[in-house]
Amino acid sequence: MFRLEPRAVTPVWITAVTPLLAVLATMIAGGILFALLGKDPFETIRVIFVAPLGDPYSRTEMLIKAAPLVLIALGLSFGFRAGIWNIGAEGQYVMGALAGGAVGLAFWNVEGAWLLPLMALAGMAGGCLWALIPAFLKVRFNANEILVSLMLVYVATLFLSAMVSGPLRDPAGFNFPQSRLLHESARLPIVLEGTRVHVGVLVALIAVVVAQIVLTRHLFGFNVRLLGQAPRAAAFAGVNAKRLTVVLLGLSGALAGLAGIFEVTGPIGQLQPSLPVGYGFTAIIVAFLGRLNPVGILLAGMVMALTYIGGETAQFSLGIPAAAISVFQGLLLFFLLAVDLLTRYRVVPAKRSGV
């Protein structure tokens, strides 16, 4: 009936419209899912996707949720463009939180404007070093970075749990596996009076701008795109694939680590085993939803934050299980990859044989 014809060039409007199409398809499929769970689909969709936008508190909470997602997704998107699959951002996020948090605890109750920047640097270093493990093993031993980075998520989560129930445990915490609450100097300043919106949100926005410039205006961004689209051409053009692999994994790890330490110094305020909540995995969806484009990632991060906030409301007010939201996010990624077909191929009526 139909056949696929490869496109030479993808029109810009298709690139922009397809993610919206995927979101629409997710809403429809999600509506069916909620109807099956015995909930009113229209009310549920309204609560998840529309209601948070009209509520000032939810709007600022969206920014707080979107910040780590955007930071991590930006780092991942550079790697994905070059065909390097870091899927262990969750572990790098944890190690960033742990390294930065440990610095904060080492200087507990020490005042000073230097402390937060130091913690942020330690967080970036922690995430970066954790990501350099799969990078080194890939470059040196040819080990698959997907599997190694993912295994390290479990290692990092267990390490965090060991640290907060051992060396970093709150001495006055009745043996609860969590650290001391960070003091004032180690907490991110609030930028919007009366909300929880912290400096990390601004940093995420700046990162979007920087990433956009690097990707479109700098040789580094060009090399990244070249390595992904034409590895042989990249080799002839003198792009050092190994060095780029290390740099890209390190970069995405540093950004994930930064997101981790922002979460500790921002909304949470201490190290605890429940720190990893899946941002590192959701950020993969954000990166694809944003078409691996920095501005797109910003918008995608906001959409994903919306489903988190709306999903929480739906849990309380409509009794929607928390897991339904992850199903929702999984569906979104499926639809996104499915509509991608339209960007690469044109669907045309099949030619009759012999014509």
Place this chain on the structure above:
Amino acid sequence: MDLSVIDPISLFVGLVAAATPLLYAAIGELVVEKSGVLNLGVEGMMIVGAVCGFATAVTTGSPLLGFVVGAMGGAVLALVFGGMTQYLLSNQVATGLALTLFGLGVAALVGQPFTGVKSPRVAVVHLPVLSDIPVIGRLVFSYDLVIYLGIALVAAVWFFLNRTRPGLVLRAVGENHDAAHSLGYPVIRIRMMAIAFGGACAGLGGAYLSLVRVPQWTEGMTAGAGWIALAIVVFAAWKPWRVLLGAWLFGGVTILQLNLQASGFLSWLQSVGIPLQAQYLSMTPYLVTIIVLVVISADRTRASVNAPASLGKSFTQTG
């Protein structure tokens, strides 16, 4: 420390049981990869198999039906992956990841009412005389049917891939899909069948986890087993018998660290001045996976000789 609680025979028996979910998932993925498809969604298919199997067994009271439905659950999820990668030509790595994220969500949703419920027991096959032989009886004849079937499956896959014509065709599709296509083989249909088989195996492995190994339903209970299964395929260099070896290696590591935790090894370490927490022992299966991957991949020529040449590449019919 009381190492005497670690009995080598029960260690081996435990190892075989712990290896079984990995064995099923890895042998299924081996067939999928031999057909040239990389499905990274093993973790998602396993956990869906675990929840489908558990829910069915609890509602119907029949573990057998549980295993069947678990395998079906995995296969259905795999077919979603197949439809997307084979017909809609989506990126296999990304789609596999989506499958895992989606599967974890679906399983958590379906499994919610079953948390904390007990499943019906799966009977151990007791052979008169044979099972009563000292040592050998326990080492060889003390398992449930699913374990024996798993080992038989490895043999069957080896025979299919190396000694039958359809197996040869499947490998040809995985090595060079354009050549297979020009010989008239239905590349996409063969791949879809392989993908469904892989999903069913992963689902079975998951069901074994929730019905026999644990036996309970807890959210995220696969805890990376699907990813370890993927690593086992690399470790096995795409050879069925080495999958068995790999699964037993990881089963052994898991059982050994659990036994060490139970033996008071940690408090003994504490008494000699090394305070080590249980979490560090729990890390070992993941660390061993990384080490094994590194050792196997370091020899580039050996690693690449057996890898199917078309692995992970999309096939489109042109002209």
